[in-house]
Amino acid sequence: MIQVNQTTENNYLLISVEGEADASSPIELDKQIREAVDSESKNILVDCTNLNYISSAGLGVFMSYIGEVNEKAITFIIFGLSDKVAKVFSILGLDQLLTIKQTKEDAQAEIDGL
Amino acid sequence: MGYSFNIPGSRNKLRLMRKFVTEVLHEHHVSDIETNMMVLAVDEVCANIIIHGLPSEQDDFVKINIDFTQEGIWFEIVDKGAAFDILKYNEPVLDDLIKNKQKGGVGIMLVKKIMDKIEFSSTNQANTLKLYKQVTFES
Numbered sequence: 687m688i689q690v691n692q693t694t695e696n697n698y699l700l701i702s703v704e705g706e707a708d709a710s711s712p713i714e715l716d717k718q719i720r721e722a723v724d725s726e727s728k729n730i731l732v733d734c735t736n737l738n739y740i741s742s743a744g745l746g747v748f749m750s751y752i753g754e755v756n757e758k759a760i761t762f763i764i765f766g767l768s769d770k771v772a773k774v775f776s777i778l779g780l781d782q783l784l785t786i787k788q789t790k791e792d793a794q795a796e797i798d799g800l
Numbered sequence: 801m802g803y804s805f806n807i808p809g810s811r812n813k814l815r816l817m818r819k820f821v822t823e824v825l826h827e828h829h830v831s832d833i834e835t836n837m838m839v840l841a842v843d844e845v846c847a848n849i850i851i852h853g854l855p856s857e858q859d860d861f862v863k864i865n866i867d868f869t870q871e872g873i874w875f876e877i878v879d880k881g882a883a884f885d886i887l888k889y890n891e892p893v894l895d896d897l898i899k900n901k902q903k904g905g906v907g908i909m910l911v912k913k914i915m916d917k918i919e920f921s922s923t924n925q926a927n928t929l930k931l932y933k934q935v936t937f938e939s
Contacts, residue, residue, distance in 0.1 A: 746905070750902060774840060783898065
């Protein structure tokens, strides 16, 4: 089960992902990221603090936006990964291709150019 | 000692398998991070079988057996769907997947990166995939 919510805060759009991103749940995650990327927002933060599990289906969703956010010059930052979820991103080197920060404050600082 | 679990043939039920494998590995003092890696590899294999191998979701189940040795863990995954030998499968290149904005294709890559040994056999009765991972058991 996965729950994905979207809110606007300060100068960014915040997507929070909770639960498990497995083979049964990529559509909801994809829908929310698609909406965010299609919006006017130039800054998108993805809060994974309560993401307990991710498999290739979830990784695939994030992967599929790498090119588009670069083309549209969107700052797309994932933060709050637990150690075990972070490890899954690093197996294929996706941690090098996506912007991943430890905390929301770190992500905010990146947007603000601090 | 071996452990067995029948996974219902529905991708919504994969979480039951993950819970089972996690509990068994924790019982044997495998660290959280290593447990999650092995759960992921088994999850990828089972998701593939359920989505591509079984005739239709919910028709059948996938059986998983777990066996411990001194140095590691064997996972045996048995199904009766269409045979798919992951050893003969050429994984796509990650850069191509990203360039083409594809959302899938990395599951088997993950399995091969995580596991130390992979063996596949198929008869007209069933397909058996064996995955082995060397593990340092915490005391």
